[in-house]
Amino acid sequence: xxxxxxxxxxxxxxxxxxxxxxxxxxxxxxxxxxxxxxxxxxxxxxxxxxxxxxxxxxxxxxxxxxxxxxxxxxxxxxxxxxxxxxxxxxxxxxxxxxxxxxxxxxxxxxxxxxxxxxxxxxxxxxxxxxxxxxxxxxxxxxxxxxxxxxxxxxxxxxxxxxxxxxxxxxxxxxxxxxxxxxxxxxxxxxxxxxxxxxxxxxxxxxxxxxxxxxxxxxxxxxxxxxxxxxxxxxxxxxxxxxxxxxxxxxxxxxx
Amino acid sequence: xxxxxxxxxxxxxxxxxxxxxxxxxxxxxxxxxxxxxxxxxxxxxxxxxxxxxxxxxxxxxxxxxxxxxxxxxxxxxxxxxxxxxxxxxxxxxxxxxxxxxxxxxxxxxxxxxxxxxxxxxxxxxxxxxxxxxxxxxxxxxxxxxxxxxxxxxxxxxxxxxxxxxxxxxxxxxxxxxxxxxxxxxxxxxxxxxxxxxxxxxxxxxxxxxxxxxxxxxxxxxxxxxxxxxxxxxxxxxxxxxxxxxxxxxxxxxxxxxxxxxxxxxxxxxxxxxxxxxxxxxxxxxxxxxxxxxxxxxxx
Numbered sequence: 001x002x003x004x005x006x007x008x009x010x011x012x013x014x015x016x017x018x019x020x021x022x023x024x025x026x027x028x029x030x031x032x033x034x035x036x037x038x039x040x041x042x043x044x045x046x047x048x049x050x051x052x053x054x055x056x057x058x059x060x061x062x063x064x065x066x067x068x069x070x071x072x073x074x075x076x077x078x079x080x081x082x083x084x085x086x087x088x089x090x091x092x093x094x095x096x097x098x099x100x101x102x103x104x105x106x107x108x109x110x111x112x113x114x115x116x117x118x119x120x121x122x123x124x125x126x127x128x129x130x131x132x133x134x135x136x137x138x139x140x141x142x143x144x145x146x147x148x149x150x151x152x153x154x155x156x157x158x159x160x161x162x163x164x165x166x167x168x169x170x171x172x173x174x175x176x177x178x179x180x181x182x183x184x185x186x187x188x189x190x191x192x193x194x195x196x197x198x199x200x201x202x203x204x205x206x207x208x209x210x211x212x213x214x215x216x217x218x219x220x221x222x223x224x225x226x227x228x229x230x231x232x233x234x235x236x237x238x239x240x241x242x243x244x245x246x247x248x249x250x251x252x253x254x255x
Numbered sequence: 256x257x258x259x260x261x262x263x264x265x266x267x268x269x270x271x272x273x274x275x276x277x278x279x280x281x282x283x284x285x286x287x288x289x290x291x292x293x294x295x296x297x298x299x300x301x302x303x304x305x306x307x308x309x310x311x312x313x314x315x316x317x318x319x320x321x322x323x324x325x326x327x328x329x330x331x332x333x334x335x336x337x338x339x340x341x342x343x344x345x346x347x348x349x350x351x352x353x354x355x356x357x358x359x360x361x362x363x364x365x366x367x368x369x370x371x372x373x374x375x376x377x378x379x380x381x382x383x384x385x386x387x388x389x390x391x392x393x394x395x396x397x398x399x400x401x402x403x404x405x406x407x408x409x410x411x412x413x414x415x416x417x418x419x420x421x422x423x424x425x426x427x428x429x430x431x432x433x434x435x436x437x438x439x440x441x442x443x444x445x446x447x448x449x450x451x452x453x454x455x456x457x458x459x460x461x462x463x464x465x466x467x468x469x470x471x472x473x474x475x476x477x478x479x480x481x482x483x484x485x486x487x488x489x490x491x492x493x494x495x496x497x498x499x500x501x502x503x504x505x506x507x508x509x510x511x512x513x514x515x516x517x518x519x520x521x522x523x524x525x526x527x528x529x530x531x532x533x534x535x536x537x538x539x540x541x542x543x544x545x546x547x548x549x550x551x552x553x554x
Contacts, residue, residue: 111402
């Protein structure tokens, strides 16, 4: 075991069901300062539900979520965001009518928290410069004034990451960032995520692409049918018979 | 009201101005993504409240209208709080309900004359409205270039994502609903004191529908669209006055025709709240086409 930092996120027996259908079944895990955690599992395992509960989109039925030692269970998502939890979406959700630059600017913390104090001002050059720095890191600076809806698929994914980072979060959840990407794009994405690592304390990646996760993550967490079935270093976890069975035995989707 | 040609022109200025303010009151609520069919009711409340203040308590007109606007704004927040929990077509139905019940409520209140109406209001003139249109237009123009506009755009486009970026969506929607209600009430106050007499049936549900028409026809993306739509639909009937009994028919056809030709409204461009200034310089130095002026950037 590698030496661990302090826990940033502590999930304790978190459960969520939809009309009797159990999506999360008493899941517990911790995420430590400085690590990249890979979250895998067959389709329908509850990975996205888990992210949706942690980011406040859904309320949990039971269990607790602690962020930096503080109980944040049931907090509305705008408060969780202000505390430092940011995310991207499996199906890209950009503000398509805004420009690329505006998509990043809208996440700027000062304005998002106090929208009405900015009513009679124009955007400060310092804010534009900070947003441009986010875009440059994600190789989008030359597209700043284009409408976000006109971006190519890979660019749109990167813009989502840039927007998530604009609020200076502590935790970044990436929900299937490599979905729909070819091998070359996935490699580029891997390099981009490494660049993000310096900007946040923790990255949690949900992915089906094992190569990407083997490459990036310090630890893997495997869930199947809403329950945790394995946790540990990528190599050991991917060799775990229970994990192999969950993937080969349960998942016959054509994903 | 003044008689003769001057009076007709005063009427045009007054009604166009009031309708522009009403269109903007719907636009302000639409900024945060809700379509309100209740603004005719907020206008009625503003007209009656300010009327009671001037007629029964001898409060000066401008103060009465302002007080009525503020009170109606709070009323808007009060009814908006439960109403804004619903979305889309359900929210529209709730605002329709507001419009219907306010009219019925006024009809039942004897203090303001009930169905017989309420008279004795006076003192409004078109120039007050012209100044108000300029002020509100100026405020909306400033907001359209501000970081607040971006926040509103985010809430309008995807509430859930806006929340996840730290925006308190409920607060933003309530303030926009309350502000829209207040503006409709202020417009109603001036309208009432120009007409000198109020009847509840003037504030029929069709009034609210017309106000929404102004906005949809003019365009929902920028502040000029609703103003143009309101001005056009207020003045168009006057230009086809010679058609006599066919006037309502031609007016209706005109609306249908416009919606067929420009289903997104007359003015559809979206104002951009910030640009990458140094990029523009960089592109000007090279041979690359200026991205900032590309048509797609102005959708």
